[in-house]
Amino acid sequence: MLSRKSRKRIADYLTYIVLILFGAIVVIPFLWMILSSFKDAGEIWTFPPVFMPKKFQWSNYRDAWNALPFDRFLFNSIIVTVCVTIGQLFTCSLGGYAFARLRFPGRDKIFLLYLATMMIPFPVMMIPLFIIMRTLGWIDTLTALIVPGLFSAWGTFLMRQYMLGIPKALEDAARIDGCSYWRLYWNIIVPLCKPVFATLGIFTFMGTWNQFFWPLIMINTISAKTLPLGLVMFQARIAAETPWHLIMAASCAIVLPIIVLFIIGQKYYVKGIVMSGIKG
Amino acid sequence: MKIKIHRPKYFQKEEIAGLCFLSPNLIGFLIFSFLPITASIFLTFTEWNLATSPRFVGFENYVNIIDDELFWKYLWNTFYYAIGTIPATVMLSFFLAYLLNRKIHGIVFFRTLFFSPSITLLVAIAIVWSWLYNADFGLFNFILGTLGIDGPRWLQSTTWAMPAIIIMGIWKGTGYSMLIFLAGLQNIPEQYYEAADIDGANWWQKITHVTIPLISSTTFFVLVTTMIGAIQGFDQFYIMTRGGPAGETTTLVYYIFQNAFEWFKMGYAATIALMLFAIILVVTLFQWRFANKWVYDEGGS
């Protein structure tokens, strides 16, 4: 009978093997995208396809940056994404907590309504939403990109499900001690929600940063465009004229903040609740 | 002994708190989700070509759907895709999340690796996967060739195009769900595992009796959102195959998009969307009812 330690080591090796195998399959397109950002214009569509560029052209990044006002696009993207992410973390956790733990009339029915709205495909909502924006006078402004994004059914759903999993014993103990709902939420629930905050934060950031279709319809002037809109300005009507090497370089640069955020966010994936502090 | 709690007519503190907590969320929901959706429901009773005012046509759109062979064909395609991707994605992402939850070196590296499909540009994904699926020099047919099998035409074959996109869909969707499962796994207190160890449980028993029940609310989330995502899939079909060949990879959302923005039949598009919504709602309600049985709610609702 193998010892505890060596069993764990075998399990670890097996884990490594599986992870490396799967990881290799999973990461190939991502690698190709990064390598392509260094290629020459003609190398991207060659046949047979090449993985490694003949020469690493770092100038692609510089050329892409200079071709369009990316500094403006970056600024707009940052403002929209940061506002939306913080806003969503706030409203979704409040809402999620309300749905998970607080009782009020119609709670479950309203929640089902939330779920229901997630099931309507966006193209159908787009024109009525456009008309609402026009009535509010927000067309061509960043406000139109920020405000609808401050709330999310998906995010609320995620928060609710996660909070359902938090042991009620903690809350009960606090309530007995006479804690108000706000204190309960802010001082007890929120710290326990670090992993889901990190998850929602990453997804919201990524979703808003990469959001294309809604800004496409809303924004008409170049000074208000976000990064994805700027990226697509490289595309010419004829595929042959499109500077793919610049598009690849710009895309990789755009993806970078997300990777950074993801790596930072990993810190918050901490193992959960230590119950030792709470006695019966 | 059951103590009857007397609830006064005015709202209790908890109910007020609940509504307050929910209010910022709810206001946004009402204006930016509920309102457009009700407008869309209006549209289903009209014919609107985006140029002139909507024309009231009663239930004509609904009647037309029944006769529309494309609607039913695309409904089938949508289900085909959903059934192909959902179980596989959920199981695979749970499996990976479980592995990535262990204490091994380089965990951040591996997690980033598995998250990379979600942050890769769709254009790049489409290019690389088109190569993989190429009947001539693609990797898949090459591997099949070494096994002595004549690989199919994949994206240019009416039978194999959808399975091809399903495989790609699983590959792409796993990263998201994996991350959510990871968050849920973090939520399980160590104490439960330690208690199981004391009871002499092996790793399989630990998974089935501790892990799976305790992340059941997360699993419900992953199931519902993967389902909604699969049924609403559009981008991958548009970019990989344009809904072809011969309409075999067109899903309902693609059809909605075509009706609304290419053929200027907004009323009909809204009707299809409503049908789609009804179907998803029924499935979700079913899952919800069913979930009350297997989702382990720590607090009890």
Add this chain to the structure above:
Amino acid sequence: MIRREFLKIIGQLGIGAYGLSIPGCGNADKAVQQKYLTFEVKYPQTEWTMGVIDPNIGGAFKIMSWESAFQFKKWNRIIDTFFKLYYPNIKVQIDWGVSFGNYNTKLPVLLAGGSPPDLVWMHDTRAKAFSSIGLLQKLDPFIEKFNPKGWPEEYYPTQIESFQYKNYQYGFPYDYATGGLYVNLEMYKDIDEELPNENWTFDDLLRVGKKLTKGNKQFGLNLGNEANVGYQYWIIRSFGGDWFNKELTESKFNLPETIAAYQWISDLRWKHKVAPMPEVTQGRPQPFVDGVVAIDFNLGAPQFGDLLEDKFDWTIAPTPRGESGRFQFVGGSALSIPQKATHKHIAFELIRYMLSNPENLEIIGGMGRMFVSRMSMYKYGLPKGKLATKMSNFKHVFYDLARQDGVVVPYIQKYQEWDDICRRNLELLYFGEERSSKKVCLRLHDATSRWLEKLNS
């Protein structure tokens, strides 16, 4: 309980009010337009303005275009000059770089949402779709009053026709594209044949294609694929077939000539094996540039030559003639004014300035992307330098023959919807799952006939 009832009532009122507002917004705009379309000359006229609009007018002038970053720089200069000279107080807002695919989605949303641009780019594939539902302004009153130079003699008839609907003009043509054959001379010199010319038959071309094919490494003849069914319309006409009848009320897919034409196209790939298989062209937009195809049908534009550069020795040749005559593919783009635009007069003056002014045409023509729509301006679209020697017959192949034999693809009123039906049927043929064009064409004939019935009922 009471609160819930209260909320319900508010909700219903709100929804009701909202629902009523959608039809409402259309009527208000119509009233504004009818009042607006007058041509009273109240201000001094200049070379490029008609004096109908106050030169000191303010406000925003919105333009939307699919031209990309690099193409638009030259348009920018021209537009800036116009406004600086004639309407200095107007703020110009240009939304360019909306890539072509997204352009056709965004435009209807803007038009439906009541916030249209004043000047838009329009493609021939969508012109009839947009104009038939009244999204575009008829240009005839403007043309009549403002008299653009060279209209209509200087413009290619196919271009003018492409942007007409029910005999009204809805777009002012600004560029056009036509198709020709690109020939890989290095592969060609191996066989003992003359270069194709416009009097060759399809059989001649096939014969040469067979000689040029070497298994899977080199394909002799590529005449287009399933991606764009319009690019092969000229072949159908050359065989004597057609898609519809003249009035666009009947399907002609059951004609033996149409069936024969599609069979010929399919046989290139599956019977004679001179055209590359789908897997060869998949993910590879320019097989000719990669040296996989010896003779390739492509849109003629000097920029294609840029791609080829010195890769190998090549030249251009005209497409062949069929038993029913010679037909050449032409397509193009135009500038249009949305029906609900605010500054229609200024928009037309700008169009006239951009496209009638020979100075500007030099600049645009020199961009060399597609060909300018003015016949006398062809020399600004000719290739320069090395490309000029490679394509010494450029004018003949792409200008003269296009003017002579150009055929407009029948972009029927609801073309996108029909294109979907057409594609769904023809793809089986292109991908080789059906080898008999008769089966496919008859199926398409049924589907088209049913669709046309619904359309015309």
